[in-house]
Amino acid sequence: MTSARFAAATRYPRFEQPSALAFILWVSALAFIVWSLSTTGLSFDRLARGIPAMGGILERMFPPDLDRLDRILASLLVTFQMAVGGCVLGLILSFPLAILAADGISPNSIVRVAARGLIALFRTVPDLVWALFFVIAVGLGPAAGVLAIMVDTIGYAGRFFAEAMEETDKGPREALAAIGASRLGTIMSAVVPNAMPNFIATSLFCVEKATRASVVLGLVGAGGIGIELKVAFDLFDYATAATIILVIFMLVIIVEQVGSTLRRQII
């Protein structure tokens, strides 16, 4: 009886035994993680020595210096304008690109693959790299930031717009095809209205993402408040840096809250 129970239990093991290849891959991945941590030089010793230094910086940050608040707010406004401008341009351009990239909506497979490739390129190259590229191309200042955010937004929104269109109900599309409607007519009448909630959600996320990105882009000379932050740190003016970090924090929180409220109301 006991041996019969034992046989039944072993017939259905708790865990699947990995194949030899899977086992080797798991061990290799683990080894790579350990190697990566040791190569980057992160250690508890260094962290322990760094904590007092961090405490020192934080001590020098408070109280924040509000003397240059007006100039900081002006830079913050430029940063937000850069984010909104780049984001809106990116959203506008990503819409036709998404149509070309959407399965079942794109005119043909070659166009679809090309459009998807372009969107993937825009998405996989980090926004900071795009900013460096545009700083070289159009010079220092917010214009480079706007272009970097625009390209980054196309990479993000293009993919999600295309997926939203692919997921729409095929029934209305078939109905309009049966009427003899044009491809553009079918997309604008049947696909876009059904994908609109996803478009709005993606667009609001893009604005939030662009606001966060626009702060960092200034560090490489693409305009906005990022350059102010870099200068403050370079001059060891930690009290001014604290003011800048706080206003950035407030801007990001406001944009996220407004985005969440709009999403709830519109969708």
Next chain:
Amino acid sequence: MLDRISGLRTVETGSTEAEPTLSVRRLSKSFTNGPCVLSGVDIAIRPGESVALIGANGTGKSTFVRCLLRLIEPNDGDIRMFGLDVRALTSRSLRHLRSRVGFVFQRHNLVLRLSALSNVIHGAQARMSSPGSWYQALAPSRVRDEAMTCLERVSLDGKACARADSLSGGQSQRVAIARMLMQRPEFVIADEPDASLDPRAGEEIMRLLHETARERGLGLLFISHDLEHAIRFSDRIVGLAAGQVALDVRSNNANPTELRKFFAEERP
């Protein structure tokens, strides 16, 4: 099996005064790695004639009506509609042909996030491709007026601004009929327009389709599982079995009991 139900087969062959609106010969369709759905379907529909297509589930009725407009590409056979060789049409000519045929689907296929009026205006895309036929807000006054007349015909002018997802099943199907009327079709195909509706709404829809086709002198080909509807709202009943036409009778010679035998014989 076809021999067993041949007792009901009384094909009308004498009325050939006018050229058929629709003439199908040896139409075949099979899907990749699937069974043969249609294997040599022959059918002709005269101008102004109303034909009910019946048959058990899976006999290829919906595939057949989709093949007529090449929403599904047939494998073989001839389809002539309004004297045109449908299978030889270019994509542009096919779009023009489709614009002449109203198609009412089982699942109304409305754009749920748009108003009833916008959905009806979509019917105008049969003859105009400008943004004026995309949304009611962009539509010219004459297009909006015509759409309102179509909604009035289906007694839904009071729901013009209601979003399609707020309408009942019967109301949605009436909006789909209004969209079909907006198209100004010369022939109407309806794929089980009375399915998924309660008996009263189903009858209303069938009566509306029948009346609107009659008052405009349009040919009508509809699929229905309701044999009473098939008899009452058609001139002729055609039955599909095993991918072929196995029944073709005048509706005034048919009765539901006899037609039920057709379904009974179909069961394995």
